[in-house]
Amino acid sequence: MQTSGIYTIASKDIVFESFDGEAVVLDLTSGKYFGFSDSGSRLWDALSSGVPAAELAGVVTGAGPLSATDIDGFVSQLLEFGLLAPVSDAPAQPLSGTLLAQLADTTEPLKVDIHDDLADLIVVDPIHEVEEPLGWPAVKQAT
Amino acid sequence: MPKVNLDNLADYARYVLAQAERCSANFPLTRAVRLPALTLTTRLGPGGLADAVVDGFIAARDDDAPADACRIFVAHPGINGIAAPESWGNALFTQHGFATRLAEAGLRGNHYHDLDFWQFYDPERRVGVQLMTAQDSFPPWEPGAPLRPFLHWEYAARGMRLAHAGSLGIGGKGVLLAGSGGAGKSGTVVAGLLNGLDSVGDDYVLIDLSGGVTAHPLFSTLKQDPEGFRRLGLKERLGSHGPLNWQGKYQFRVDDIATRPTPSRLDMIALMVPQISGGEASSIMPVSRKDAMIALAPSGIAQMPGERESGFRFFSDLTRRLPCYRLSLGTRPDEIAGTIADFITRGGP
Known part of the structure; x- marks a missing residue:
């Protein structure tokens, strides 16, 4: 069960920016990008700042209240992607009224998309031409 | 050693x-x-x-x-x-x-x-x-x-940056075209150049954020795959051309097709994400900054070794400074160029 936990950003190589309330996260080590839906962005804000996952169950979003299963699935994804890591000794942070209101204003379901077509394992050049199934560093042959 | x-x-x-x-x-x-x-x-x-x-x-x-x-x-x-x-x-x-x-x-x-x-x-x-x-x-x-x-x-x-982006402009103002390979950047730039617009690059431009968003030219080479080459009438326009390059594309210079010398800068008024729509006419619609950032930043950062975090911050800053649009590309080069020229002249869609 993930929802009892407190999490933090997995490493200093995970960096993020927010655009009109939608987060884009970059893993500097792998070169993978992650784009969050509006509700996913708010949950990312909450979880990465130390709000316990358990506190988010039942919170109302534009798409309805979040269930423990929703939260669990989302947290599992973020752990799998290496964006969050559990912490055992950090103080729990409260969910702010501002964030609650922002969650209520969201319109999209919880979602995080991975953009890894240019991540390091398959990028050899520079100029976006690789044989993806072969992996790095197989250069795409001209056709 | x-x-x-x-x-x-x-x-x-x-x-x-x-x-x-x-x-x-x-x-x-x-x-x-x-x-x-x-x-x-x-x-x-x-x-x-x-x-x-x-x-x-x-x-x-x-x-x-x-x-x-x-x-x-x-x-x-x-x-x-x-x-x-x-x-x-x-x-x-x-x-x-x-x-x-x-x-x-x-x-x-x-x-x-x-x-x-x-x-x-x-x-x-x-x-x-x-x-x-x-x-x-x-x-x-x-x-x-x-x-x-x-x-x-x-x-x-x-504090400047090479961006993996194309560019088109008129009267000193322009738009940045962001997207990974195959998104239509180069074809859009060539369509614009053939129809009287300016460009400071089809694949890489130098961006300066110190006074607005300005783009400067660095590289003179343009590229087109054989299909684009044919569609844009470049075979007739260029007369002769070299062999296909390592990507299977024809390579030529911007001054081979531009109607004016390349401007030393374009003041950017918008970030556009081109998309090959298959429709007859081009259209320009707002797109979220998040989507524009994901179109602009990954390839720009992946293609430039090092400086990843500073690049991420730079492209984030750029994306916040400009209105962002999706450019659905029509089929006729002159119509695409006209749509972009009208947008720039009006200062918006």
């Missing part, structure tokens, strides 16, 4: 830089070109890059700004005093780890394993070396955008 690994990487970089400077007089050719706020002097031998390091650039005209001097040595063992490049050892290689280790030593670098091809740069002294096994032993993309990593490192050090 043992094979290169993360522990001796900075030492190897310093050795390669010192070796080239020590042998400076042995490089047969010197090529210099004036770029935005930079005089780039390349010392090299004859061969495939000798022309590219001049012809591959758009020289900065009317640039009265003080220019810093940047020296790049294109070195190989055929030049007296230059030792053969070392190979990377068995240690795990990651782009980020490689760049981070060099950055800790105040250096920048890039390595292409297949050719034992190294690029090292000292941004403080503005000296760089491209070390190859032989004079033409460089990756096939190198002549199309010569010395690109060095320019990336040099301009990044002064």
